[in-house]
Amino acid sequence: MTIDPETLAAYADGELSPADAAKVEEAIAAQPDLAKQVEAHRALRAQLSAHFDPILDAPVPDRLADLLRPRESAQVIDLAAVRRTREGELPVTKAPRTRWAMGGALAASLALGLVVGRVAIPGGSVASENGQLVARGELANALTTQLASAQDGKDVRILLSFEAKDGRYCRGYEQGATAGIACREGSDWQLVRTQSGVPSKSQSPYAQASSQTAEIMTAAQDMAAGNALDATAERAARNGDWTRH
Amino acid sequence: MDETRDANRFIPGKRRHSFLSSQFEQGIVALLPRLRRFAAGLSRDLAAGDDLCQMTIERALKSRDQWAEGTRLDSWMYRIMRNIWIDEVRSRARRDKTFTVEEAGLSIGTDGGQESRVELSNVDRAMAGLSDEQREAIMLVMVEGYGYQEAADIIGCPVGTLTSRLVRGRDALQVMLGDAA
Numbered sequence A: 001m002t003i004d005p006e007t008l009a010a011y012a013d014g015e016l017s018p019a020d021a022a023k024v025e026e027a028i029a030a031q032p033d034l035a036k037q038v039e040a041h042r043a044l045r046a047q048l049s050a051h052f053d054p055i056l057d058a059p060v061p062d063r064l065a066d067l068l069r070p071r072e073s074a075q076v077i078d079l080a081a082v083r084r085t086r087e088g089e090l091p092v093t094k095a096p097r098t099r100w101a102m103g104g105a106l107a108a109s110l111a112l113g114l115v116v117g118r119v120a121i122p123g124g125s126v127a128s129e130n131g132q133l134v135a136r137g138e139l140a141n142a143l144t145t146q147l148a149s150a151q152d153g154k155d156v157r158i159l160l161s162f163e164a165k166d167g168r169y170c171r172g173y174e175q176g177a178t179a180g181i182a183c184r185e186g187s188d189w190q191l192v193r194t195q196s197g198v199p200s201k202s203q204s205p206y207a208q209a210s211s212q213t214a215e216i217m218t219a220a221q222d223m224a225a226g227n228a229l230d231a232t233a234e235r236a237a238r239n240g241d242w243t244r245h
Numbered sequence B: 001m002d003e004t005r006d007a008n009r010f011i012p013g014k015r016r017h018s019f020l021s022s023q024f025e026q027g028i029v030a031l032l033p034r035l036r037r038f039a040a041g042l043s044r045d046l047a048a049g050d051d052l053c054q055m056t057i058e059r060a061l062k063s064r065d066q067w068a069e070g071t072r073l074d075s076w077m078y079r080i081m082r083n084i085w086i087d088e089v090r091s092r093a094r095r096d097k098t099f100t101v102e103e104a105g106l107s108i109g110t111d112g113g114q115e116s117r118v119e120l121s122n123v124d125r126a127m128a129g130l131s132d133e134q135r136e137a138i139m140l141v142m143v144e145g146y147g148y149q150e151a152a153d154i155i156g157c158p159v160g161t162l163t164s165r166l167v168r169g170r171d172a173l174q175v176m177l178g179d180a181a
Helices: A005-012 A018-030 A032-052 A062-068 A079-087 A095-099 A105-112 A137-145 A205-223 A231-239 B022-043 B046-062 B073-096 B114-128 B132-143 B148-155 B159-180
Strands: A126-129 A132-135 A156-164 A169-175 A178-185 A188-196 A224-228
Touching: A005 A018, A005 A032, A005 B159, A018 A032, A032 B022, A032 B114, A032 B132, A032 B159, A062 B022, A062 B046, A126 A188, A132 A137, A132 A178, A137 A156, A137 A169, A137 A188, A137 B046, A156 A205, A156 A231, A169 A205, A178 A205, A188 A205, A205 A224, B022 B046, B022 B073, B022 B132, B046 B073, B073 B132, B073 B148, B114 B159, B132 B148, B132 B159, B148 B159
Parallel strands: none
Antiparallel strands: A126 A132, A132 A188, A156 A169, A156 A224, A169 A178, A178 A188
16 A cells, blocks of 8 residues: 555654544555655654753743733823923923934834844844835834824834924834834835933833833934924825825 | 824833733733744744744734634734745845754753854754744644644645645654664
8 A cells, every 4th residue: 555755744643533543543554655755744743842841941032022011001292382382481401302313223123123134133123224214014114104193002103103304204203112203204214313212210110101202202303394284184185195196 | 182292292002901911911821831942944044033032922912902802812912923034034034044954953051052053953953954944834734733633723824735745844853863763
């Protein structure tokens, strides 16, 4: 009786019905070579397990576990309020500005834990292209498609969209502990500002997020040609693939 | 609600969960070690695998509404992971061409130390010699322990396709690993 390789593998993997398995066992009894193949299959399985199973016992990196922890609730972003803060008696302190990576690819790299030259970058959301940091993956996708007015449960949060003085469409965003402003450059999103939320002892995570948001809004004010795009204008800009006509 | 009334006012995403659906998160947390193992096998590198894990978790949280409660969360997560890997990561890695077989490796537990890399390189190299489709089939059935039908469902291919990839991948591994297998 001839047993094809697929059937033999299925036997070794325990995928055959009792009746079919009995037939294979009959054939194996008559052909020692088949028995050797089944044995080799099982040995390979054991070797692969020995190779990969230690990962099961290795500690899971915080950056993965952190994604699955509950976060703080939504905040309302109000550009006018930011402006009032800036012009009023409670000026936004200049101190946070020193944390900006002002287009400096190196500083931004450090802030994001980016290792240039590697395929895989933590988060997979940033890449270096001709010396410029550009968004990739999840972040690029959110910047291109997500509307600030409709983003329930998304992991990248668009804070606002605006037209910059240089004519490009730009968007402020938050992604985990990172926040920044990305501007449309061709089909890429160039990260013109990035900021990593370095936890400070004096601030709760909530306050940390709020001050980070405020800094982004402040920076956006400096860059914007006018007001932030409203929901209609934002949708129109997205539908035009963020290209100005 | 009139979204256009106040041009300056934005209401970012309301997080509607954190309490009610914590079971979903906890389910994924419990799967993390296995997801890391599968990701490391697909991407042939533990760190790159963790990046893939992160993308998978992000996608899963975003698409949580598509998961039907009562169905298997593990198969659903594996399917998301392999789709991201096939559609995004693999094509990017090919384009960048930064990966070589020599650089890849799992190097578990020693943070990329030379010794463990040498130790583990036999299986690493053999796995690297498979086609992506074969490696995926091998990982799902021989490492993750899925049945043929489950593995085929995760990949989204007929069972016959799965078994032929599995058999060819297994034969190739046995040749590359020699008598040790």
